[in-house]
Amino acid sequence: MPGTLLLPLLAHALATGPGPDGGTGTVHNGRARQLDVRPPRIEASVTVDGVLDEPAWRQASLLTGFSRYAPVDGLPADDSTEVLVWYSPTAIHFGIRAFAEPGTVSATLADRDRIFTDDYVGIFLSTYDDGRQATAFAVNPLGVQGDGVVVERGAGGGGGFGGLQTGREPTDISPDFVFQSKGRLTDAGFEVEIRIPFESLRYQPTETQSWGINVLRVVQSRGYEYSWVPARRAAASYIGQFGHLQQLTALHRGLVLDLNPVVTARSVGTRDGDGAFGRTTGPAELGGNVRWGITNDVTLNGTVNPDFAEVESDAGQIVYDPRQALFFAERRPFFLDGIEQFSVPNQLIYTRRIADPLAAVKLTGRRGATSVALLSAVDDEALSLGGDHRPVYNLLRVQRDLGRASRAGLVYTDRADGDHTNRVLGADARLVWRSIYSAQLQSVVSRTTAPGADALTGMLHNVTLRRAGRTLGARYALNVVGDDFRAQSGFIGRGDNAHATLDHSYTVYGREGSWLQSARFDVVLDGLWKYRAFVEGGDMLEKKLHFNNNVTLRGGWQLGGSVLVETFKYDPDLFRGVFVARPRAEAPGVVDTVPFVGRPSIDNLDYVLSLTTPNFRRFSGSVQYIGGRDENFYEWTPAYIDILSTSLAWRPTEQLRASATYDWQRYRRARDNSLVAETRLPRVRVEYQVTRSIFVRAVAQYVADYADDLRESGGSDAPLLRQTAGGFVRARGFSTADRRATHENELRPELLFSYLPSPGTVLYAGYGSTLVEDEPFGFGRGGRGLVRQNDGIFVKMSYLFRL
Numbered sequence: 001m002p003g004t005l006l007l008p009l010l011a012h013a014l015a016t017g018p019g020p021d022g023g024t025g026t027v028h029n030g031r032a033r034q035l036d037v038r039p040p041r042i043e044a045s046v047t048v049d050g051v052l053d054e055p056a057w058r059q060a061s062l063l064t065g066f067s068r069y070a071p072v073d074g075l076p077a078d079d080s081t082e083v084l085v086w087y088s089p090t091a092i093h094f095g096i097r098a099f100a101e102p103g104t105v106s107a108t109l110a111d112r113d114r115i116f117t118d119d120y121v122g123i124f125l126s127t128y129d130d131g132r133q134a135t136a137f138a139v140n141p142l143g144v145q146g147d148g149v150v151v152e153r154g155a156g157g158g159g160g161f162g163g164l165q166t167g168r169e170p171t172d173i174s175p176d177f178v179f180q181s182k183g184r185l186t187d188a189g190f191e192v193e194i195r196i197p198f199e200s201l202r203y204q205p206t207e208t209q210s211w212g213i214n215v216l217r218v219v220q221s222r223g224y225e226y227s228w229v230p231a232r233r234a235a236a237s238y239i240g241q242f243g244h245l246q247q248l249t250a251l252h253r254g255l256v257l258d259l260n261p262v263v264t265a266r267s268v269g270t271r272d273g274d275g276a277f278g279r280t281t282g283p284a285e286l287g288g289n290v291r292w293g294i295t296n297d298v299t300l301n302g303t304v305n306p307d308f309a310e311v312e313s314d315a316g317q318i319v320y321d322p323r324q325a326l327f328f329a330e331r332r333p334f335f336l337d338g339i340e341q342f343s344v345p346n347q348l349i350y351t352r353r354i355a356d357p358l359a360a361v362k363l364t365g366r367r368g369a370t371s372v373a374l375l376s377a378v379d380d381e382a383l384s385l386g387g388d389h390r391p392v393y394n395l396l397r398v399q400r401d402l403g404r405a406s407r408a409g410l411v412y413t414d415r416a417d418g419d420h421t422n423r424v425l426g427a428d429a430r431l432v433w434r435s436i437y438s439a440q441l442q443s444v445v446s447r448t449t450a451p452g453a454d455a456l457t458g459m460l461h462n463v464t465l466r467r468a469g470r471t472l473g474a475r476y477a478l479n480v481v482g483d484d485f486r487a488q489s490g491f492i493g494r495g496d497n498a499h500a501t502l503d504h505s506y507t508v509y510g511r512e513g514s515w516l517q518s519a520r521f522d523v524v525l526d527g528l529w530k531y532r533a534f535v536e537g538g539d540m541l542e543k544k545l546h547f548n549n550n551v552t553l554r555g556g557w558q559l560g561g562s563v564l565v566e567t568f569k570y571d572p573d574l575f576r577g578v579f580v581a582r583p584r585a586e587a588p589g590v591v592d593t594v595p596f597v598g599r600p601s602i603d604n605l606d607y608v609l610s611l612t613t614p615n616f617r618r619f620s621g622s623v624q625y626i627g628g629r630d631e632n633f634y635e636w637t638p639a640y641i642d643i644l645s646t647s648l649a650w651r652p653t654e655q656l657r658a659s660a661t662y663d664w665q666r667y668r669r670a671r672d673n674s675l676v677a678e679t680r681l682p683r684v685r686v687e688y689q690v691t692r693s694i695f696v697r698a699v700a701q702y703v704a705d706y707a708d709d710l711r712e713s714g715g716s717d718a719p720l721l722r723q724t725a726g727g728f729v730r731a732r733g734f735s736t737a738d739r740r741a742t743h744e745n746e747l748r749p750e751l752l753f754s755y756l757p758s759p760g761t762v763l764y765a766g767y768g769s770t771l772v773e774d775e776p777f778g779f780g781r782g783g784r785g786l787v788r789q790n791d792g793i794f795v796k797m798s799y800l801f802r803l
Helices: 002-016 055-059 531-535 738-742
Strands: 027-029 061-064 067-070 081-087 091-099 120-126 133-139 145-151 180-186 189-197 208-219 224-227 243-249 256-271 277-281 285-295 298-304 359-367 370-378 392-402 406-417 420-433 437-449 456-468 472-481 497-509 516-530 542-553 558-569 578-583 591-595 601-612 619-632 637-650 656-669 675-689 694-707 720-724 727-730 745-758 761-773 787-798
Touching: 055 081, 081 120, 081 208, 091 120, 120 145, 120 189, 133 189, 472 531, 497 531, 516 531, 558 619, 601 637
Parallel strands: 027 061
Antiparallel strands: 061 081, 067 224, 081 091, 091 189, 120 133, 120 208, 133 145, 180 189, 208 224, 208 243, 256 277, 256 285, 256 787, 285 298, 298 359, 359 370, 370 392, 392 406, 406 420, 420 437, 437 456, 456 472, 472 497, 497 516, 516 542, 542 558, 558 601, 578 591, 578 720, 601 619, 619 637, 637 656, 656 675, 675 694, 694 745, 720 727, 745 761, 761 787
């Protein structure tokens, strides 16, 4: 009997014994699953200086015993990490001691949210302890910040800030939160101190709190991620595996009232039709945002004339399929606050549809297991279909927790533009069971009205089943978008289709110490119907069989290789308005203009190769190549394709960062190897971080876009024409006229000075320009040289008042 009692007494002594440096805080070993933490409440304030020498740190709870999480989970961490945690009445404090071999720590004086090629530590707080969403705070060894939100959507079984391996739930790093951090390198690794004020968080309206928590450490020199919670990658939920901060009491959030006035001024230059360049400088515009924390978990936001916020233009994208719309992420601060509460499957809420609002108001909150998010906005008249109304948006999202990791939700969106209206109503649910199985269900109806036309009613349905096993994985998905379904407040990349996917994966793992970390093999069956063909039992428009192979090697190297077998049927909707100028055989000199009809189908065989390097201290890079025989969308004939995407990041010093990307796409006719179309898109970005708050940045992007005069496939070489109001014009690519002939080669340079001491308080001064030339990459050597088409100078100032 005495021996029986000795083990639990010893375990209790280890868990509650002396803390770090002889302190009195409790010790919680993650690998021993000591995951319930009661951090001490200490009436003290400390200086956030990266030195953990105040008395409060000796009383803090200690989180230790980290495990490997990626690329392979389950093993003890190779480097020790200690995380101290305590809280005061107004903030929660974290102190991190990260041990590393000398000379292996990677750290730069980066801009905010650009630390993820460095070593870093991420703290995830699920303040509602719902197993579904968390706020993430990250710092590199110098204390430079990154932050965002994670919402369990069923994309994968992991979490993190993008991480070292794909197939997991990503962190949306667009939102910014006010918190303080400072870090320093030490002989043993690095130390970081973090203070997160409660007014920057939303949490339960109860006297005693329990929050979910995990700490993630990324060591770039090894290519590993370590997790305090011994989390499993083979799980339907990452957040559902978190530990807990328990018995948090008497948290004092105070009055949460943020006033954020914004002043912007712009001078815009344009070239008119006669070639003269003129400039227009308007008066400075005043706008601003207000954020009021009505309660701990209910927030009211308002904005008037919100700032444009896009201090760097969206990076160019190559169009691989003209039927697929391009997605651009939201960047405006007002819309980013609480954006996770508007998350809907199939992106039925997409706030960038509200392009230039005059004013908007937003209410987000939670009561018990139910969360509500409501956004109303009035857009500019220029966005009206008739040009004489201000479009009004109303977006509502309601979600209800079901058990530990499941949920159900409702969505309603309404866009009213005079007599033009679009309303969407839908329900969805995500169900999780037996830790590795999940299901996503969704059913939506839309109704669209326009003057002089019948109302359109359309449906959208989605069913997705997943198995997130360690070795065997599976995903079965069916997404159906009706031909009359419209979501004018959302983003539907491609409508009028039914899309089915069957994906089975098998993963093997290397032995400890071997070069092979993991290898995943996928076989994907993918089919797509036009909506009517699906309903009536017709044939598929697209049939795909993909064999995908991805390997992760020691140190963080990643290799990929795929073989793609596909069949695409002719899509008449893509070539509506396209005609053929075909000579009449029986009447020489006579040309018939007849509608274009392509061959019934095209068979493809492509291969994909990819390589991603580790994030070395000075550089990192990636390359992907797609080649083979594919469909030529321009003329609907087989083509040889070359698609290359490369990226390179160079960090020569702690303050200087440079990155370059190059995207190349080329189509050559399979019949005679002649060039159909080619796009070359290099982009270079150089940034110098003067101080932690000040940087200067230069960006240059060049787009060289060529499209041949199109002709009929099958050997006739008859020209393809597009019908316009004035008759027919020779078709070039998918343009409706020859207007691109003088705008094919475009250079867009940008310069920016930024002072950003904290989110909401900023000074931006920038310049951007667009120049075009006749000769691709001629830079003045041929033709008319580079000619400036437009430019802009802008200044933005804002200040965050926290009352």
